[in-house]
Amino acid sequence: MDRSQKAESVASLNAVFNEVGVVVVTRNLGMTVAQSTDLRNKIRDAGASYKVAKNRLAKLAIKDTSYEGIGELLTGPTAIAASVDPVAAAKAVVDFAKTNDKIEIVGGSMGSQVLTPEGVKALASMPSLDELRAKLIGLVQAPATKIAQLSTAPAAKLARVFGAYAKEAA
Numbered sequence: 001m002d003r004s005q006k007a008e009s010v011a012s013l014n015a016v017f018n019e020v021g022v023v024v025v026t027r028n029l030g031m032t033v034a035q036s037t038d039l040r041n042k043i044r045d046a047g048a049s050y051k052v053a054k055n056r057l058a059k060l061a062i063k064d065t066s067y068e069g070i071g072e073l074l075t076g077p078t079a080i081a082a083s084v085d086p087v088a089a090a091k092a093v094v095d096f097a098k099t100n101d102k103i104e105i106v107g108g109s110m111g112s113q114v115l116t117p118e119g120v121k122a123l124a125s126m127p128s129l130d131e132l133r134a135k136l137i138g139l140v141q142a143p144a145t146k147i148a149q150l151s152t153a154p155a156a157k158l159a160r161v162f163g164a165y166a167k168e169a170a
Contacts, residue, residue, distance in 0.1 A: 013061030021086040024093050024108040024120055025073040031102040039096050046092035048083035069114040073107045085129040094124035
């Protein structure tokens with residue numbers, strides 16, 4: 001990798017660190033290509049990204065970002081999972097780690113808050129941003145639905161009463 005490629009790699013990593021809500025640092029303990037591809041697909045499906053980067057370049061990229069605290073986690077064969085949704089990357093990595101012992105969760109960061117491996121697992125157990133939005137919409141729509149049902153109920157009762165009187169008169 002020449003100097004310009006390194007500068008480009010640092011710039012792209014820095015852009016990622018400035019855009020995301022969470023970063024999870026993992027350590028590869030000898031995954032096969034198939035396992036690595038499976039992990040990347042699961043992370044991509046969750047709306048996150050997964051990148052293996054040289055630790056020295058990643059440490060340069062986190063300077064002047066809120067993720068400077070993860071610099072000490074970047075030792076050995078590491079990779080970085082990141083997502084805008086504060087739960088997506090953590091959930092995808094933790095779910096994969098449950099079925100594969102060749103990946104280790106080293107830690108992570110949610111902004112300037114550095115997370116231990118247990119913290120990443122706790123974050124993964126939380127509902128995702130989309131799930132929270134769905135719950136909020138459900139809570140907002142429920143009263144409106146009940147109001148609509150209550151406002152149409154008297155008219156329906158009147159119609160049944162008039163229908164009963166019409167049957168009696170006939």
